[in-house]
Amino acid sequence: MAVLVIAEHDGKQLKPGTANAVTAAGKMGGDIAVLVAGHQCGEAAKAAAKLAGVKKVLHCDAPHYEGGVAENLAALIVPLAPNYSHVVAPATGFGKNLMPRVAALLDVQQVSDISAVESPDTFVRPTYAGNVLATVKSSDKIKVVTVRGTAFEAAGESGAAPVETLAPAPDAGLSSFKGQELTKSARPELAAARVIVSGGRGMGSADNFKILEALADKLGAAVGASRAAVDSGFVPNDYQVGQTGKIVAPELYIAVGISGAIQHLAGMKDSKVIVAINKDAEAPIFAVANYWLVEDLFKAVPELTAEL
């Protein structure tokens, strides 16, 4: 048995979910290899070699892997897969896009977004917006698995694995990467933040998010949002926390003006400490909060920023 972990990276660094996927891979059994495929991603390959538990790194560099185009990456991974018992990736936008393509080409039913490894073929995964945990057993020869990052500790950086160079597969020519519009922010990424300050419909406007940003900067926090705030155009799509957005579990999650729809709770209810601020005393968010304050957010948030 051996596990192949597909790294998510930006060429220079690994994305946060990769180290968590390596930890999950360690529970599946066997040696761990990490594939770092991309365009000009040598630095990311070196970073992967440092992850604790990694036996070797496969580094593959070609222009058509820029942006992690699924059609091209799948064509690279599928011929490697029979050497492994498991192919694993983080359940991020990257892994969710890529891995089903890999699984289908291998005639494997993927196991998505696992939160625990029971045995090499049995996994726990949240369904119904995290309201139901299903334990599923795979009958496929190769297990294709995506990993919920918040459910596994990140692997440390005590390793020193060798890096092997892998020849690229041909460009599938089906789709081409035309660029990204990334939201620029000096704040931490949602997936990696120790503290998250999130706003909902109650924020009322994009401009009002400034008071949350001030609070976030005081706490060194990331800023998130509910679907309602994103749909209203207050903040970009990548701020969304929830069933179909990002799943987060920071030390501290401060929900401001968020009522607490099931779909939002799905994305944050595993946070260690949850604070909710809402003027509606009946808001469902209070049911999952450790501390809740019934107050107008436009009064409470600046006051909180000042008190810290």
Next chain:
Amino acid sequence: MKVLVTVKRVIDPYVKVRVKSDGSGVETANVKMTINPFCEIGVEQAVRMKEAGVVTEIVAVSIGVPQCQETLRTAMAMGADRGILVETDADVQPLAVAKVMKAIVARESPKLVIMGKQAIDDDSNQSGQMLAALLGWPQAAFTSKIEVNGDAADVTREIDGGLEKLAIKLPAVITTDLRLNEPRYVTLPNIMKAKKKPLEVVKPDALGVDVAPRLTTLKVEEPPKRGAGVKVADVKELVAKLKNEAKII
């Protein structure tokens, strides 16, 4: 061009889901069912493309129990021209969905297949990407914008850090994200019209597809509940609790 859209019948997203007492599954008897929200966005997209003159015919496809006909009627009330139900009582997992759809694509020869990015019941987020793989077609998953130009399309995808732009060749599979559009409400006259639209029922066997599940569900359970919280009177008390009790700041 012809478009296929898939529609899944799911438990209404606003219903509180209950686990059966024997842990074998989720209670579905007498529970409100609806069209999966991401599939609804897919139907809306197809209808808008038809209204814009890009699409000539919309075929809606569902897989599952006979009641999925209602879901197909909803799609037809929104503007799909006809429906196909692949009828089965089996637990049809994403790989099997992709195989069924591949067979339907072979019969219908669409230039575009639009699917929801995930079903809000099992949250797998796989079928669209799998179908693209089996067909050898490009995929544009989590799409928030699509512009068709002849035999190609420019798409914008929602990614973790913002947005990504891809150029894809057609035919292709796209999966929908929330910001692609806001689905219309169906009107009574359109519901009446939808009842007269053609709806074909086929069995997976007739398509030559094996839908047997690869994953066995050993048990389902509810996650542990969070302990009851504390209401604080004001910001000062909140800060004191976070400092002294939670010791988090």
